Amino acid sequence: MMQEWLQKVKQLKREIFAIYFACKHSKVPWYTKILAVCVVGYAFSPIDLIPDIIPILGYLDDLILVPLGIMLLVRMIPADVLAECRQQADATNNSKPKNWIAAGVIIFIWLLLGFLLFIYIANII
Template identity: 45%
Template sequence: MLNLKERANKLKIDIPAVFIALRKKETPMIAKIFAGITIIYALSPIDLIPDFIPVLGYLDDVIILPGLIALTVRLIPADIFAECRIHAEGLWADYKPKRWYLALPIVAIWLLVIYLIIKTIWFR
């Protein structure tokens, strides 16, 4: 059984591996659908259960996201996911992503959310 630190490191590799599998033509369509849902949920600034709710707020980060990842990994053929996992491990050289530009959609989402909040508050 994996301890908490090992699970966190595994998730750090599995999330990019799921994204890589999403883009592979060999990945079955149902796996691509779940991979898309998983990636969107992982990158979303909005959680199913807000983090400010004591204890329950972090359940989605501890249960829902790993569950989505586990389900998605089961739907992807093992040989394809093994390839994706190897590729994902290579993305984190010296604990810095080699392809930093993959973070641009996340930054764009956060900027949009901040803009909408400011617009809502400022122009009531």
């Protein structure tokens, strides 16, 4: 059973890299590229939208949002492009790049929510 999970994790990692390469492909429609950039950016981001410290919810984004995004993108990307990008993903060493832009956006969202919460609390007191 553990081997099956490890195999699925490897396959998921391969799909993320294939989608990463598909973002740069000219045959991929612009709306698919936008979604792909969001999914890949979030997958490669060193910071999660919901921190893993929060019980259960912290891992739900990694276990549900990213795989759902990948499944949707696999259907949206043309099959020939996806096959080419999968080969390109297999040829790389799969070293996970850090996406600091996505991390910055997530930090900004958290800071904005904290600021809005502070204003809300300040108005109550």
